[in-house]
Amino acid sequence: MRISSTAGRGTLLAAVVASGMVFLDATVVNVALPHLGAELHASTAGLQWTLNGYLLTLAAFVLLGGALGDRLGRRKVFLAGVLAFTAASILCGAAQNIEWLIAARFLQGLGGALLTPGSLALLQSSFHPDERGRVIGAWSGLAGVSTALGPFLGGWLIDALSWRAIFFLNVPLAVIVIVAALRWTPESRSEGATGARFDVAGALLGALGLAGVTYALIEAQQLGPGSGQVVGAAVLGVVAAVAFVLLERRRRERAMLPPTLFGTRLFGVLNVYTVLVYAALTGLTFFFSVYLQNVVGYSALETGLATLPMTILLLVGSARSGALASKIGPRPQLTVGPLIAATGLFLLHGVSRGDSYWTAILPGITLFGLGMTLVVAPLTASVLAAAPDRLAGAASGFNNAASRVGGLLAVSALPLVVGLSGGGYERSGQLTPAYRQAVLLSAGLMVLGALIAAVLVRRPGRAPKKSRPCPSLPPPPTHQHEPDQDPDRSRAEQHRS
Template identity: 40%
Template sequence: MSNALHVSCDAATARTAQGTRSPAYPRLVIATTILASSLAFIDGSVVNVGLPAIGRSFHADAIGLQWVVNAYLLPLSALLLLGGAAGDRYGRRRLLITGVLLFGIASLACAVAPTLILLLFARFVQGASAAMLMPNSLAILGQSFSGEAKGRAIGIWAATGAAAGAIGPVLGGWLIDAGSWRFAFLINVPLSVAAIVLADYVDRDVDDTAGSLDWLGGALVTAALGLATWALTEGSSRAWSPSTFVVLGTGLIFLLLFLSAERRLGDRAMMPLSLFGSPSFVGLTLLTLLLYGALGGLFVLVPYVLIQAGGYTATQAGAALLPLPLVIAVASPAAGALAAKVGPRWLLITGPVIVAAGFLLAVRIGSDRSYWLGVFPAMVVIALGMAGAVAPLTTAVLMSVDSHHTGAASGLNSAVARTGGLVATALIGPVIASSGPALLSAFGVAAAMGAVICSVAAASAATLIAPARKPS
């Protein structure tokens, strides 16, 4: 669900601000990018609703269910920047088609997977494919339109993505209730076919003058995140054994090697370290990691708890989350306009505080409370807080660095949002492993911890993000 809340990869439009041209079929270009990105938006929200059914089908334990989510988030987090750079180098249309094709094949593989291991492998391919199609779908809009037309196109893209993220859990839940969790993955197959057909109307582009890709950085950060995620998942769900600490330490070594490699590459790196010379950018990165981490963990747990402890059907659990995208869609434009007048800093402080209040309300979710007294108030308050943070966050990221680094900064911020969800999902094993009253108790503790994390995110914004400069 949280995927739909983050307008991903403004790096794309930043990189293609120059040299835009009018497409021959503008509506078909918009339709192509919407269909392609909707694959990732829908999949990221459908799977959360299907976790209980997947667990029953494969007799999976908590660790297995955590990896159903993280096998997708891991390559998406690690390779998102590399996917955007590959589009610059080899052609955004080509990368979009390749990503959509692989995503469709992987979705079909998920639907027919006979074992949990094969399902996890297919989910990993889905995540790697999403890292190709997501940045390049928006980059295509950036290169195809200019001026007001670009703004309208991106607005349509973002609104439709939010709608897809909202409809996904309900549609997926209905398919699960009507037949099987496997049907939920099949949603992606016709969408993939349609996107590939429509991609023929997107202008071809290849920039052979672009620099070489940071393959070493991509490999090192994937290894680092993979090892750290495994260690956190194993440690939180079972026990912190010596081998778990060894794996975690090895992951940290790979992270240090990644930072060393990025330092040597300078501005040619997938994550230029010069970005972190800005305290505001450091604060925004920390805020993104914490806020989206807390949100990502919650929205894996809420459908799971509603189904397992609240007696909800999968359809009802998906519908229970609808207030979040709907309120954000209505309130975000006003928050964006306010941020333009007063600057984003105060909204980035108050937004996470309001989200923290929503997390505290979520502690009350239980089997003995109705939806309107338990789930609904928490979803609305969290949505209001996120509406105050989503648009100002994008603005603040672009303001925190010089024009040469806007693409890298915004793309990195998007990747950090996914990484937050990855880490949070690795740590929720004790909740998923619980049942009955213990499940509700463990969920309450997790929601309270989420409130603390959101409060720390607000503190990082207050401490590190520079106040807006008054016009002279």
């Protein structure tokens, strides 16, 4: 398809709105944390699980979602994910206690794992190769906008209605996605994948590995790092993760994560980079929203408005960023972007109650948004370009998993590292030093990502130009009665000639 066609625009609409729901719910909840914590009487661990329950199933099963799409049909699995995500969103909005909400967030992440890789794989497999960079750039920018728009939209809904409205918002969005996908999006699947067995064992081992490590990091704040439950969960998580890697290597092309994806070093490097950058992004959003409301004194809407410059930059600049990377290669932007974002984080580190927004917050959030704008589109396009087209779903799924794992580890580990637990997020004396340390650690992750890009990311070598006849010369003549011109042809063929 072409982006100028009606079907092309309809397919892009379905992919962007669907993935936007997933990214929106990964960030919009941050603004609601103080409100749902007060209403549902949640501790810091409860707030962490509200975020991580979603990120955990999303990261653990997004690979399976990509593989299912490659085998069963990308549009079919994509729509199944949209329906599951919407049903879980309704359950989240109706939650009566923190345990109910956490359980619904687990289910919501599972629906997101089915639709997220499908949204990008549909674009990769449906559009003409000449327009994939432009389309992916538009997808990255608009999806990034939905991520950044979450705090603003969530703040408005929370102040005007309730924190429950942020989940019910997904219902009308899902209707748009389903109508657009059924009307305009073509079905596609990986050649030769029909009938292949699903790697259920790999999916379960991956989920168990993430769950064990996540549980150990969160509960270590309450039970202590040396408790039997924490140590047991950590050991179980590590063993399951090692078993997952060994299983995938043994199953090769039948694996949920085919080792073929790592045939080039670039694919692995870019996904490590993804973990670092998205860990820094999630670390900031988790602490920043709570800090602005509980320490600086902002309302939920004011907290969302504070991040609006980042939204505008992603909206305006992501497509241009993707186009620039296609001309000069991804390394310059993947190196400079995190450094600019880290500079913004250093500026946000010192925000205090009574500071002016224009001098204390705006410069930092603008630089952070500019840095992410330089990174998002080139990173997504480079990951997909490093993988074969027939594994577009698996590649997209793994990269999405990498970004969620980064966020999962940030939300799990940062409160432990900075000493925030229990109801500490409600007390300025505990939250302020924890916030400042978390922001500096996030800046350090950005700098580390920039170093990796500078050293290990290389622009692919240009393929040699194909020789072609000089346009000034006429084409070689064709002769109908020269059977001896081709000695390899059979006698019968020569006779017919």
